Amino acid sequence: MIIVTDPERKIRLPFSRGILTRSITLAGVDVGIAYIIATEVQKELMERKLKLVTTEEIRELTYQKLLDHGLNEAAKRYLFWRQFRKLKIPITILLGGATGVGKSTIATELAFRLGIRSVIGTDTIREVMKRIIAPELLPDLHTSSFLAWKVVSSRKSDNSPLIRGFENQVQHVSVGVSAVLERAYKEGFNTIIEGIHLVPGYIKLNENSFMYVITVKGKKDFEARFYERARYSKRSADYYLKHIDAILEIQDFIVGRAKEYGIPIINNVELESTVNAIMENIMERLMEQIDEMVKD
Numbered sequence: 575m576i577i578v579t580d581p582e583r584k585i586r587l588p589f590s591r592g593i594l595t596r597s598i599t600l601a602g603v604d605v606g607i608a609y610i611i612a613t614e615v616q617k618e619l620m621e622r623k624l625k626l627v628t629t630e631e632i633r634e635l636t637y638q639k640l641l642d643h644g645l646n647e648a649a650k651r652y653l654f655w656r657q658f659r660k661l662k663i664p665i666t667i668l669l670g671g672a673t674g675v676g677k678s679t680i681a682t683e684l685a686f687r688l689g690i691r692s693v694i695g696t697d698t699i700r701e702v703m704k705r706i707i708a709p710e711l712l713p714d715l716h717t718s719s720f721l722a723w724k725v726v727s728s729r730k731s732d733n734s735p736l737i738r739g740f741e742n743q744v745q746h747v748s749v750g751v752s753a754v755l756e757r758a759y760k761e762g763f764n765t766i767i768e769g770i771h772l773v774p775g776y777i778k779l780n781e782n783s784f785m786y787v788i789t790v791k792g793k794k795d796f797e798a799r800f801y802e803r804a805r806y807s808k809r810s811a812d813y814y815l816k817h818i819d820a821i822l823e824i825q826d827f828i829v830g831r832a833k834e835y836g837i838p839i840i841n842n843v844e845l846e847s848t849v850n851a852i853m854e855n856i857m858e859r860l861m862e863q864i865d866e867m868v869k870d
């Protein structure tokens with residue numbers, strides 16, 4: 575058995591092809607190829623008759639194998655994500671977008687790949703706030719975002735009553751979102767927040783906040799997502815399909831805000847490419863930061 579040691583983190587663990595495969599997939603490598611590379615690394619370690627190997631030696635060997643497979647970009651990403659985890663830079667990822675676009679699915683996949691344990695939905699924050707603030711006080715909290723307009727007579731604005739009602743709910747839920755964000759910044763832990771209430775311009779971001787607006791093109795795609803979600807949750811597709819025009823109008827409003835505030839918009843066609851696009855973007859921005867840190 576090969577024992578892996580990390581003097582810095584004072585750990586000694588048996589070599590695991592599964593753990594190495596997962597960290598290679600973090601670099602955006604297909605899991606099948608990642609497994610092949612992890613197997614090659616294991617084979618080489620066994621041929622060297624090594625009983626004890628450091629994480630640094632595994633990193634170098636894996637990096638070389640990625641290059642041998644012609645995966646140069648993935649090799650760079652592999653080194654980056656390992657360096658990122660060592661640097662312990664606390665990051666917050668925020669995924670906004672209309673209901674049903676795929677935010678919580680993407681959040682779960684990102685959390686797995688980045689080893690982030692704290693993931694919270696704004697609909698959960700809203701549920702907590704609903705228990706504390708009675709409908710008589712804030713009626714818009716106690717309904718879906720696309721129905722809030724029915725219970726509030728909001729201030730005059732250029733927007734439609736639907737959007738004014740939606741903005742009301744966003745403004746109120748943003749109080750809870752900001753509380754979660756501030757705690758994450760103060761405690762210095764990585765967190766992912768996802769939900770329709772993450773609308774650009776409603777929450778304060780810092781240099782380690784990475785916000786994205788997720789979209790789905792058109793009614794057909796929304797329909798498929800609602801039916802897919804209804805297969806394993808109690809959120810009935812018909813309820814959302816009945817309000818599809820309102821949901822589309824809200825998506826347009828959120829996209830407009832994203833363009834106004836320079837927030838990346840990602841059309842969520844295929845989960846894998848959406849997750850990779852977000853990780854690429856985070857990596858690029860973090861690498862700039864790390865370069866700045868090294869320069870200073």
Ligand SMILES: Nc1ncnc2c1ncn2[C@@H]1O[C@H](COP(=O)(O)OP(=O)(O)O)[C@@H](O)[C@H]1O
Nearest residue numbers: 673674675676677678679799802803843844845
């Ligand atoms: N890229 C995708 N392609 C196909 N289906 C997806 C994709 N992303 C998410 N889904 C599915 O769409 C449904 C809605 O996703 P979900 O994450 O619940 O949306 P949201 O959190 O934005 O309301 C889920 O059943 C999910 O499995």
Ligand SMILES: O=C(O)[C@@H](COP(=O)(O)O)OP(=O)(O)O
Nearest residue numbers: 672673674697718719720769770
């Ligand atoms: O208010 C809304 O539009 C959705 C938001 O759900 P997410 O998109 O945040 O999952 O909550 P629901 O109506 O299901 O209670």
